[in-house]
Amino acid sequence: MGPTTRRSRRRRCAALLGAAALAVTAGGALATPAGAAANASANASVNVDFPTHCIPPPVAGLPPIDGTTTAKIEVDNASPKVGDTVGVTYTVVSPAASNPTDLALPADIMTPTGKVALGGAQTGAVTVTGPRKNPPVPGRGAFPSFSMTGTFTVTAPGAITLSPGDYNIHTSYILELDTPCTVTDPPAPVSETVTAADDPPANTRAISLGSASGSPGASVVVTGSHFTPGAAVTLAGRSGSAQTADTATVTADAQGAFSGSLVVNDLTTTGVVAYEGGAWSADKGAGPVAYVVVDDTPVPANSQKLTATVKAGTLSMSQAGDSVALTAVDFGEGGAATGALRSVTVKDFRGGPAGWSLTGKVTDFTGPGATVPAGNLSWTPACATEAGSPSTCRAGSAGTVGSAGATLASAADAALTGGEFTADARLSLDVPAFTPPGGYAGVLTLTLT
Template identity: 75%
Template sequence: MALDRSRAAARRRRRWSAALGATALALTAGGALAAPAGAVTAASAPVEFATHCVPPPIAGIPPIDGTTTAQITVDNAAPKVGDTVTVTYTVTKPAASNPVDLALPENIMTPSGKVTLGGAQSGAVTVTGEKKNPPVPGKGTFPPFSMKGTFTVTAPGAITLSPGDYNIHTSYIMELDTPCTVTNPPAPVSETVTAAPQPGANQRALQLDNASGAPGVRVTVTGTKFTPLAEVTVVGRAGAAETADRMTVTTDGEGGFAARLRVSDLATTGIVAYEGAAWDPDKGAGPVAYQVVDDTPAPPNSQKITATVKAGTLSMTQAGDAVQLSAVDFGQGGAATGALRTVTVKDFRGGPAGWSLTGKVTDFAGPGGTAIGAGRLSWSPACATKPGSPSTCVPGSPGAVGTTGATLASTPNGTLTGGEFTVDAGLSLDVPAYTAPGSYAGVLTLTLS
């Protein structure tokens, strides 16, 4: 028994780890909660690549051939087919610089660009950045900047992400662009995501030929894997709301289309396409980021004031790292009970998608190779929604967790989803009457998607 107590104490000292969007916990019957080592994911890494930048003609200087340092990161390195992944393209050292002697004031630079996909899925992700920068002295180096965009996973396997071409747009005195292209594409891989298959998942995808443009400019929207010969609505989005930029097209025999959408609404921040009368995430694709560059001169003696609401991420945290189930007597057995550590889910994406929190458990390993089956662990889920949240949390059904898993809580899709939620569950492990005395531990893994 002393050895068992020592082992239990050791388990209490271990920490749970989260990786690939999941939280793994080890439940101990009559003892403590322990945790195995978390799964390991290859980390994002900064890369350098040769870049050819063309200053605005007004600068009167030749192209710049230099080196760009950049890094790609994602919000989910282990998505499923059909999931939307948010990509951040950060240029820490641009190859270009201010091409003129005139100093540039703050907040006049708007970056845009592409991220190249390879491996299991090919294509490009359109990314855009905020109109934000510190002052840049004449002939000074452009400061670092970040751009974001999304793509829908359409194939399982390892998907590589490499920095692509980017453009620096300046809005000061006049509208100027400094496009920078990768000299020897593709650039080195900076990030890799590993996608899991999901039978029957929505594989519709969108791609834009430009990430930004002046009001009234047409952008080519290319769609793939829609229903063949179906009518598709292509429309601008501002958060979860549709804007005035809209058109309909009919897909070809393979479910593809190319639409020339005129984007004039200054509120448009993304573009979606869907089949049917209204947006349905199961029959649509996007949003793909797009920025309308307002080049309308301000009237004399006036100031243009703008504001932006930034979309966030879907995340979860849990309170504490130890669950101790109650002890049961040898010869009698029965329910070893306890409570799941509270899980807090924060959905700040601001889009139409809901979320699902699921769990699965391993067998409970005991002394001398004995075990209590995973199917004997059951839970009674409960969840609460923070006031003001657009979505409402729905608890999963009471019952066995098992190795195949069960739903702990979820929120439905909607026009605008999001909010903060707390999720709890009562736990009960049905221990057979003559189970050998000792400590039994199983691993409960929670996954938010």
């Protein structure tokens, strides 16, 4: 066999490998009835089938393939606010087609890219990419699943639908080949829906009191700013998280300011609030500002008056250790190095209306002549609330930590907040296959606000 014949056979092999990659895109995966999307509830990711037209590389000498792709779109936050960034994963799993040739595909030669179509309240396309990573595929064997990820920023409130779009499989073996696949009848069925909330402007309403204490029946001057011009504003006493019977009404001027008096009789009063509307709302109110009713009622003969004070504490955190050893991965294979975050205890002993947020960000992982990017670290947070705590903590969303950071846990604002909480997370570092052997270290910094 001469050199020219061998080169020709190598090119033919490469072409067939390109066609083999095509079988992934034409086959589909995630077997689900075609009507699943129609029966799915909002914010529930479902598998969808859609017809696909794929063009093999010209060197393959094969005609276009018209088949069915089954795919799934998932997001890391199904209830974002306008301005939030949402992570998107476009997955094809267990393709129906298999390698159409007797030639085996080596590992890590396939790199997928694609688009996710947005519809509903926000239109456009999300670019997604996948890693160059696949297990070996034997001749005539089934193809592995593959996933592509990307992000988009929410620009409008309402229901935003996500549908699988066009995608391409790039193979790097002997030759660089592309197999583009397009949705035959776009858009494809909806696989995921996120419901975005409007991001209201920050509440800048504020009040101050003319005095911090007074006798029962005394008036306290309440001054307010940044309320809605011309709005009726209710002034009210608070006893812990409950409103007392002491109220008054004032009207904000054209600049949103007011000054009024509130007569305070309730001996249990701990603060004063001001709000627009028929009931207290943290979004349209200000306070509470601390106020104490000094009980100056004369003590009866042969009696003793007893008083006690509850002092406000601080917001603090502590962690059970400062190092985590992730599991090892093999050179040439890479994969997930996993571990568990050292538990973090949050103590909110302030006794006010403010909630808290615990966030984390990580540096790149540096090692012997190479770096694993910070964006390769992801976590799955968890949070537990100690019994009897006024607040309830909420775990952050699973996803990438990265250098930009992500939320580990939080507690919302409320009339009365506080308590003790334990935050944890499962950690996973995606290590590329041929990362040089050795130790790699990054620093995860936690911030409590």
